[in-house]
Amino acid sequence: MIPQEEFRKLNRVLIWGKGQTAEETATRLTLLGYEVLKINPDEQFQLLSIEGFAGDFQVTLQQTIPSLEKEGGMEMLERIWTEKFGAVVFAPELVSEGNFSDYQVAPTEKIITLEEMQKVLIPGLDEFHQGNHSFSALPTPASAGGRRIFAALKPASYVAFLVGLTTEGNVLDMAVTLSAALEIRKRFQSQISIFCRQVKVAGEGLERLYQACRDEGVLFFKFDQEGPALLRRGDEVVLQFEDTILKRPFILTPDLLVFDSRHLLSSEVRQTALSAGIGMDKSGFLQSANVHFLPQASEREGIFIAGPGKGPMLSQLSIEEARATALSVHHFFQGLTSETMNQEVSVDKGLCTLCLTCLRFCPHQAVGFTHRVFIHPLACRRCGICASECPMDAIQIEGYSDNEVEEKLMALQERGDKPEFSQPRIVVFGCQRSAGVAWEGAESSKLKAQSNLEFIPLPCAGKLDPDHVLKALSVGADGILVLACPEENCRSVHGNTYARERIMEIRKYMEEAGVNPGRIRFEHLSSNMEWYLKEIIKQFSETLEELSNPQSAIRNPKWKNGPH
């Protein structure tokens, strides 16, 4: 174990992103006294890797510079260098791609994206989201495209917005659509129809905006499944649809057709996230879909995620994210993000064979090695997955070490076959942060008082050790109950899955030893499900009684004398 003080925290933060969130985070962190480097992920800058550990990351960056110096065209100059940072914040913006292919139309003068519309129409949209719902007089756009759009906006013209039809809509696109529609009505008096599945109003002031649009005479056509069919007639596009209220067919040939876009993480950011071991959700946005990472955490200590990279959001929230992130980063530098930080994790040099199983299994990239393996105390979240996986039992976590667990189990044996053990003896291994909380809850007080039940807390279900389970059986447990957090709710990502897999393995051992594998049970339990804890124990006791009944066909006679 290397003393924690040996690990330094560089007072520098890399902000990998652009836009409101990145800028605000940079500003706040600067005010907090950190040196901040903000890099915009684009073709010019790539973040190749984040090596090292929380407080002392080595970030490899690549800059590609187009140079004009060479004759016969552009030469690209490449520079790759490594810089050190104490923390990294991912705060990218999303890139938008017009949804043309979904609708099978090509962009023309009459077919534009919502982003184009927004640019020429609502330059002050950010302010709008800040709550300033009045638009100042808008200038005539300078760009040719902008002037073309303005030319199409006449009182007699019809504008159709198609939003949230081919992809699930979001509050940001709806906010832009509604404010654009309102602006067009007020300024140009054109007729506006909005085609969507759901009017997304779950944002500050959006219900009022929706109402204001209706007051201005904007029409809304909502669809349950298929949106309007797009038919081409010459250079015009005809929308053909059924009004879901009247159940009658309609057509509309809009003078301007505005499509929503797909909002995606740029490939640069995706690549970086993958190489840095930062999770994404199934939709491809940053941050794993795991509530325990809320608001800004990632799989790795010292790496934070903020802003719209997590999915489209109103700029109000982007700013909120930025300030919250600044505080999270600050907490991290003060060494106060993890309450379990002081629990020692040790690697026995004599036992370790440098097989690096720990390194492969660690969900937090906290394991490093030189001539020996070390667990980085700032990067480690004390889940103990490594300790359970270590084939040599070389890794121990204070409070959950093999010796400490075995002591608890021996105490169980000492209680022995006292007459009060009329009920089956159950050893419960449970994640301390979920099952442990449920076990300590008021509702469970009766359970705690039952002397036939022994709760052995684990820092994470991933710390479940087959040796301990077998030990528990050998000292007289009738059944083993393992409690893990629900799927996709594990603070250490896969701890619950590892636990489940290990139980399958343990069942094999049990069968080989002639012990009925029904004596081990695995359940998902979250911290506030005390009723379920009681229910499981009741059911499991019944199962175990059944197993121990001499009349029962499923009873295995070998068990009586223990598995050995």
Next chain:
Amino acid sequence: MDPIDLKKLDPDFKHRLARELGGEQIKKCFSCGVCSARCPIEKIEPEYNPRRIIRMILLGMEEELLKEEFLWHCSTCYTCQESCPQEVDFTEVIFVLRNMAVRKGLAPAGLGAARNLLDQQGRMYEIGDFENEKRKEMGLPEIKGNAKDYRELLKD
């Protein structure tokens, strides 16, 4: 059914209706259908459906709507108006629609006849000698047709 071209409908209809007394809130409707679900007439005569009537107004289907006989089915119980979350005064809207229909000469024929009776008699029923004799038996004063006063009232 041939599709209706949205461009051939009258987008101004809803705005005009909203300028009439009682029609002010019409554009607030977001088609939740509470009005129709609670309407007692709709249960007997499904043709009369407040949510659909509002939809026709918003889409500008003036011509078709004002001709519809069902506009005259409303019993003016005000249940729709009481339960609308968006504060659309739908019963008032029905009055506005009826007035618009009358102005366009689209009211049902029976209504025209009733109006003519009112115009001529000042009453929906003609009061003749038979009625006055009955009144006399019951100690009530005789009534004489006084269409002039009513005509004055019906002006405009």
Next chain:
Amino acid sequence: MVVEIRNPKFKSIFILNHNFEHNLKVNSKNSKVLIIGGGIAGITAAVALSRLKIAVTLIEKATALGGMVPNYCCKATDACQQCGVCLLNDSLQALSQASNVEVHLQTEVTDLTLDANKFLYTFSRPGGGGEGRAEALLLATGFTPFRAEDKPQYRYGILPNVITGLDLERQLKETGSVVRPSNHTLPTSIAFIQCVGSRDPHLNHPFCSRVCCAYALRMANLIKYKNPQTEIAVFYMDIQTFGKDFSLFMEKTEKQIRFIRTIPGEIQKGDNDQVWLTFQDDDGLSSRKQAFDLAILSVGIMPGSDLEFFKDKLGLPLNGDGFLSEANEIFSSKGIFLAGTVRGPKGIAGSITQAYRTAEEVAAYLKTRPV
């Protein structure tokens, strides 16, 4: 703040200069923050401030911390549905380890004055009371659930098998199953009615409560997971996006739950305590009646009842929706800060983010506060 452009050709890279000082720590000594409300926002803010070594007094009028969240159930089916209810335990654990936080339960602030950037307050609690002072005030007093009785057409409180989403949360939390209150049997058909009290200018609530779609659909999935035979219909106007991977969530939900885009007109009593809903059927053109074993009213987030008190005592403006106004600068210049649903509807995750943000604002204020 000095901005140094390292490479003038490429403006996307720059360094913000600094003085290598953890500035928030400075000047915040001897400053005390009064947090009113011990829900998820108040607790999170208290922990965040205590980590900055700022002393916090947390006042909660109930007998326990947690606010509304302890009433909610875990909605995990075969996998977590990301409701975030379990996050309360993380926050409580962090609070129990926080230094510099004084927690007062069953305590109510009875008077509050702002005098020269200092808050003087008196409080009462069983067996006494007292007074205190604070340099900053953080209001995290939460919300009031919509009173379902105020929508009399749904007969809440009259028909036994009409319950609110909050009642359902409690049932699921305490017993793990949902039963019909009339006879404690499992319902075979359930109707969820969305927007009860929300998006309703008629009741002076012209806003979306932002959490009801999330809780209703998650609970509907949970019921379906426990009892796959249960038929569930959701009456709605617009389903709002929530959580990560929402489109995948909806794809799954749409397969097992019937969605009907309309708001039922009323609920009537049927045989066997069934509830009859009258609604405009989306498939047909007229309204119909359908019997359900249980109706669940998705009640929304309404302004907290104590907002009037703060409005009176501190002259704080309420916004058009009845929550404390978003016009934040007016507040923060006086040392008044807001977090959580006191500012408007939001869920657990939103409240946590906002609590962090507000804690950062409080710390920044204490640093520059006029003395």
